[in-house]
Amino acid sequence: MADTIASLTLSSVRLPLVTAISDAKVLTGRQKPMREVMFLFAEITTESGDGGIGFSYSKRAGGPGQYAHACEIAPEVIGEDPSDIGKLWTKLVWAGASVGRSGLSVQALAAIDVALWDLKAKRAGLGLAKLIGAHRDGVRTYNTSGGFLQAPIEEVVDNALRSLQAGIGGIKIKVGQPDWRTDLKRLTAVREAIGDDVPLMVDANQQWDRATATRMGRRLGEFDLVWIEEPLDAYDVEGHAEVARRLDTPIATGEMLTSVGEHLKLIDAGAADVLQPDAPRVGGITQFLKVAAHAEQRHLDLAPHFAMEIHLHLAAAYPGNDPWVEHFEWLDPLFDERLETRDGRMWLPDRPGLGITLSDQARAWTVAKTEFVR
Known part of the structure; x- marks a missing residue:
């Protein structure tokens, strides 16, 4: 019997930048200096205890929106076979069909998609x-x-x-x-x-x-x-x-x-x-x-x-x-x-998957967190 997704945890993390960053859009007044980057992390765990991590991000605006939309569609993957990544991408995009197939909607599901690929590589014992x-x-x-x-x-x-x-x-x-x-x-x-x-x-x-x-x-x-x-x-x-x-x-x-x-x-x-x-x-x-x-x-x-x-x-x-x-x-x-x-x-790192684990500092910068379980 195929292993299935037991839980999915979504975290919104605010990364402060040491220096406010400016490019041409700032000097001409189109945007304000960038002082932080918002990250959406997705952590998947299967019934057998395997795990995968993925992330998306937003600069200047959109972080709370990505997190909110991800929370809306996340239940769709619970109980599913994590190896069926293409199938799950389609299921997630249709779950949010009313907000389209580009922009914030796909940026939100990207974190889950990346976590599924990380999980698949780890289960194979390979780097991504x-x-x-x-x-x-x-x-x-x-x-x-x-x-x-x-x-x-x-x-x-x-x-x-x-x-x-x-x-x-x-x-x-x-x-x-x-x-x-x-x-x-x-x-x-x-x-x-x-x-x-x-x-x-x-x-x-x-x-x-x-x-x-x-x-x-x-x-x-x-x-x-x-x-x-x-x-x-x-x-x-x-x-x-x-x-x-x-x-x-x-x-x-x-x-x-x-x-x-x-x-x-x-x-x-x-x-x-x-x-x-x-x-x-x-x-x-x-x-x-x-x-x-x-x-x-x-x-x-x-x-x-x-x-x-x-x-x-x-x-x-x-x-x-x-x-x-x-x-x-x-x-x-x-x-x-x-x-x-x-x-x-x-x-390339010699670690399986993406080869990354969240630091204690990332946990400390977490501003919102939701867990979905079977």
Whole structure:
């Protein structure tokens, strides 16, 4: 007889950031500085005592909504066979059908989906990447957390050099300031500090219009960038395709999209040279793998957004070109384990599943918790 899900515990965890974070959207008044990240954790236990953990997250807004929706649909998995992950994803999305199949609704069920994959890998005695089918044991990694716009350029340079010393392979900094000359000065300082051979990326966080993105992209050509990220509004598919055609520097985008269908539109339009899907945002690992399959068929580079604890495994299992994974140390306090960076790559842990366990600090930052039992 198949083992079944005996309990599911959902926790809403508020992670405070040491420094209020600003990107281009803050400097132009679209958003306020980010001071915290809200996490939704799902912990599944089976009748036989096996367990899995997964998470989703929300920045600036949406955390309480994710938690509330997850609590509404969570009873649907109790008593089910946890191995039937695709079936359970469909059951959960239909349980919340009135709020759609993208956005907050799938972000809420993503935490459960990730926990099911973690459980499945643990029961097999494998790391998640090995369960899916790893193509590499380490993935190229670049740091983002040290390059935000609230930091003076001297701090950004110091952060970049420390990241390289820690074995991280590339550096990404934020651009999109009101005065474009400030962007060029900051970028020049970073490139001079890290040298010509270190991979360097920039992220405009949806700041520019099409004409500005084209002009800035041409100005940035001298820096030999790996990519220019989100030059336009995330949902301007035609605009991203137009800019991608005009520039030699690759265009990266996709992190804000919350469904497979949205990613397919981006891919079909030729709007991304580097696709940046986010498993917690797109509905979990089940949906991420669908996006990745389409990206590989179009020979796109892959660079999943944020949540390196999940995305390291998914990038390692990508059959296409050697992908990138984004390094953020923000989540470190939430887990007892640390991921290894060495020789420009992030390496798969030898622990089963995702290889993470919640820390005492994560428990202390929990603001709401609900358990569902059989």
